[in-house]
Amino acid sequence: AGKAYPDEVFLAVGRNEAGSWVELEVPDLAAGTGWVSADFVRLSDPIMGLPVTVEDAATPAAAPEATPAAAEEPAQSSSAVPSAPRATGPTGLSGRLVFQDGKGGIYIYDLASGNVRNLTTGYEPAISHDGTRVAFTRYGGTPGIYVINTDGSGEREVFSEGSFISSPKWSPDDQWLVFSRDAGEYKCFNLGSFLGCQTESQFCPRNPVTGERIPCLPGDRLTTRPEFSLARVDLNGDNYRDLNSLNSARAPDWNTAGIVYDAATSLEITKDEPDFQTEQLITGSWIQDPDWQPGGGRVVYQQTEGSHTEIFAVNPDGSGAGPLTRPVTTLVDNLPSNVSPAWSPDGQHVVYLSSRDENNDRGPFRIWVMNADGSNQRPLPLDIPIEYGFAQEQMISWGS
Incomplete structure (x- = not known):
């Protein structure tokens, strides 16, 4: 040990x-x-x-919770044959969800009819705003960003340059894709779990005379971390542009008001403009996976609190941050987590993953939905096992 x-x-x-x-x-x-x-x-x-x-x-026997045995990861084929739909029953909601099971399967779920079917193999699906296409990543075979029509036809590779590409999201007009990419490594000063790993340019003040940064961080805390940045391409994989972002940029979401993303100890906002400087939305430890309400409203995100993770929302000016989910009771063996939030197209609901079981204890992850204010939380009638790895993976997307 x-x-x-x-x-x-x-x-x-x-x-x-x-x-x-x-x-x-x-x-x-x-x-x-x-x-x-x-x-x-x-x-x-x-x-x-x-x-x-x-x-x-x-596997070591001291697992904190039982996890259903996973099927072997599907082969990463270059074309997909969707399975026949099966019905789950009406949900009282509209639009379609695309979601991943965490084992290489991507599914599409019609909320009105209750039909759900396998769409393709891959990870981190994002449905276009018009509901006709799905962008996703694939890590086996030729890794990169792919796009497929929601009827299962027309799958093709869009962009594959770089060693690790993740979290594709659509532009408001569905003509571009933003994503996070591996940009090598960077040096920073490890200041602990709350402040995270900071660079002098992020943390230290400038000399008012020379304009240079004044060294202010302890040299014995200097370390190396993987660097991630944001970029965008068109649907042909052309017109690539790096976006201004911090060097730990992950999980972007593109809205008419800008692009929100998570960094090491903050949520940030940037834009697809050459001279735009990234702006801090909110700071905190273990705040991740933001999703921006259509029309530039509230930003939902997840934050880890000890042994569990909850969903919060904040105004786009950084005010009004507060929880949408909380433990129903603490009198359980293991507190459940609520993660991976995504807005409905009309901004009235939030879909998310929850490991809350019928006894309010920790169980398998399922897809849940709630109203925009956190009320009326309930699971959707899906029986597909879902695995979540707490690695900022994009699990669900809601389109028209």
Whole structure:
């Protein structure tokens, strides 16, 4: 057994088949590696992209919760054959959801009819605003961004330049895609779990005479972190442009008012304009996965609080931040988490994943929906097992 400190960084070298445990490189241990539940680590890449280094039957027995055994990850084919639809019953809602099961399957769910079917294989699906196409990522075969029609036809690669591309989202006019990409590494000063890893340009004041940054951070806290930035391309993969963003930019969402994204210790807003400077929306520890209400209204996001994660909302000027979900009771063995929020096209509802079971304890993740103010929280009638890795993966998107 070993001990890790808050904000400590390890190299992930493998996972179990279900993706519920991660193998870390730990030189201090006799075996050279150790295992940790995926619930307690944040990965820079999707967990299912790691190689399977232990079968589920051999997974360490101290798992904090039972996880359904995952099927083997589907082959990453270049064309998809959608399965026949099956009905779940009416939901009283309109539009269509696209969601991933966390194991390589992407599904489309018609909320009015209750029909749900497999669309293709991949991760992080995002449905276009007009409801005709879905953008997604794929990490096997030729990794990159792909687009497919919602009827299952016309799948094609859009962009594949770079070692790791994630979180594609549509522009308001459905003509562009914004995404996060691996931009190498950067040096920063590890200031702990609340302040995170800061650079001098982000943290230190300028000399009023020379304009240069005044060194203000302890040299013994200098470390290296993976760097992520934002970019956009058109639907042919052309007209690439890097967007102004912090060097830990993940999980963007594009709205008529701009592009919101999460950074190491903040949510930020940028725009697809060459001279626009990224603007801070809100700061905090473990705030992630923002989604902007249509029309430039409230931004929903998730924030980790100890052993569980909840969904919050904030105004676009940074005011009025508050929770939309809270534990129903603390008198349970394990508090459930609520994650991966996304707005409905009319801005009246939020869809999300919740591990809340019928006893308000922690169970398997299911798709839930609530009103914009957090009221009327309820699960949707879906029986497809979903795995969530707490790695900022984009799980659900709601279109017309």
